[in-house]
Amino acid sequence: MSDDIRGTTAADIADSVRALRERGALRPGSVLPPVRELAARLGVNRNTAVAAYRQLAQAGLVVSRGRAGTVIAGVDAVAQEGYASDTVLRDVATGNPDPALIPDPSPALATVAGRPVLYGEPVIDRGLDAWTRDWVAPDLSHADFRITVTSGAVDAVERLLAQALTRDDAVALEDPCFLASIHTVRLGGYRAVPVPVDEEGMTVEGLRTALAAGVRAVICTPRAQNPTGASLSARRASELRAVLVDHPYVLLIEDDHFSMLSQRPYESLIGPGHRRYALVRSVSKFLGPDMCLAIAATDPETADRLAMRLSPGTTWVSHLLQRLTLAQLTDAEVSARVASAGAHYAARNAAFTARLREHGIDAPVTDGLSLWIELPRPARLVVERLMRRGWLARTGDEFALGDRAEPSHHLRLTVHDLSDDDAATLVTDLVAAVR
Structure with missing residues (x-):
């Protein structure tokens, strides 16, 4: 009391x-x-x-x-990615990669055992550091960036925000937003400022409004934005960089989660004069979610602050995991499998959207593991009808920042692993649920 x-x-x-x-x-x-x-x-x-x-x-x-x-204060519940538990429905809401397309790590495992790494040694494998520098250098306008290895992209974003912000600081997030980003910002006690996303990515006016509201960090997904699948166009990226010119010390985090699987070119918001930045790339989408590793290419000051949070003996990323990642990244057969997987996801998603258009539902062909489908009626109603037909789908309401006056008219569907017959059945059931 x-x-x-x-x-x-x-x-x-x-x-x-x-x-x-x-x-x-x-x-x-x-x-x-x-x-x-x-x-x-x-x-x-x-x-x-x-x-x-x-x-x-x-x-x-x-x-x-x-x-x-x-x-x-309480802790608001946030929907989580992945398979739903305790359901007999066919789950098309997962956002997961196809396990059949994830390379088998067994051949690489035999090559990574070696001299044990002890306390006080460098926390980043030198080979992985060199390889990842070459990986990100073409996409950064800075030559003095440093590499930090973290336990996945979500871990990287959490550490990046923690080293730069305090509770109640404002963070610009794409709206609709990746569920893990919503969760990270809420748990950190930061204030989420929504920036609308359209077919070309984060909007210029939305970013300008967020910066005017005093955001101290911006989290952007340059391609395969989750949940919409949107990728920045060259024109939009240029316009956004122009807005950021007057805010060089706002921490700019780019989450390139789809990286090697993406069918789109990389367009960065990090201009040559921006002082606080991080380009984050994880391996979970193409080497598997259990490969909890990501790299962050950052400015030197941010790298130093991250290093304090990755001190030897406490929170470094296992060198065995780093070596395993490097062994697969440098394997020609694995690279070919990853490229094939990216093409497969794109082809399956394009085939599904073509089926929808045949029935009068116009869904854009985007990038990523899932599709973002606009409906002529509230998505919650459609999801309820799909459940009665044996399907479990996600509405756009789960990805929205804050309270919306109107319910979402979008579904996010993960359909790349459906057979042709199952995809046809889902389209038929979806059309019936809409009409």
């Missing part, structure tokens, strides 16, 4: 609220007393109560809702 709050200093009051929250006496959504009321009851200066609430807000324990008061 809020009446049990005690203390005569800001620290004591904050500790009292924290203790009540930990014991369950104050639950998420519980409203704390107004500052004046609390100060009067405890016999302290109003500024002391204000300072206590500020400490709690900075720790992410309370949220100020203006005239609605200060409330105990």
Whole structure:
């Protein structure tokens, strides 16, 4: 109960609220007393109560809702990528790569065992560092970038934000947005500022508005944006770089998650004068999600800050995993399989959208593992009807930032692993569900 709050200093009051929250006496959504009321009851200066609430807000324990008061914060649930558990429905909402197209690591495994790596040694395998530098150099306008290895792209983004931001800092996110980015920003206590995405990627006016709102970081997906599949055009990338010229110290994170599988050229927002940047590429889409490794090519200062968070003996990425990744990346047969997989995803998605157009549903041919399909009616209604026909799909509502006045009219479907017969059945069921 809020009446049990005690203390005569800001620290004591904050500790009292924290203790009540930990014991369950104050639950998420519980409203704390107004500052004046609390100060009067405890016999302290109003500024002391204000300072206590500020400490709690900075720790992410309370949220100020203006005239609605200060409330105990909770953790909002965020939908997760991957297969749904406990369902008998055919899941076309996964966003997963096809396991049959992921190269078998067995041949490479026999080559990676070697001298053990000990505490105090370099945390990045020298061979992987050299190879990845050559991989990203053509796509960066900076020659002095440094490579950092992380445990996947989500880990890279979390560390990049943590080394640059504090709680309640604003971050520009694409809208609709990749689920993991929404989750990372919420858990970090940052404020998400939505930037609309169209068929050419992040919009110019949306980015300009976000920068005017004071965002300290921008997360962009230059190609195969999840969930829409949009890729930056050369024209749009140039326009966005022009907007960013006046904001060189805003941390610009490019998540090139589809990289080697992409059928589109890479268009970067990182201009030659931008001072804080990171190009992140993971291997999970083409070497498999269990290969939890990504590289971040960053400016030297950002690299130094990341290195502090990857200190030897605590959080380096296993050198065995680094060697295994390098062994596969430098294998001609693996490279050919990855290229073939990228072509397969593109062909299967294009075939599915062609079937939809035959039935009057216009779906763009985009890049990535999934399709973003616009419907003439709310997607939730269509999903409910598809469930009755044995399919599990995702609505665009799950990828939206904040509350929308209108329900989404989009579905994200992962169809590349369907047989021709199953794809035809899904199209028939989808058309029936829409009409």
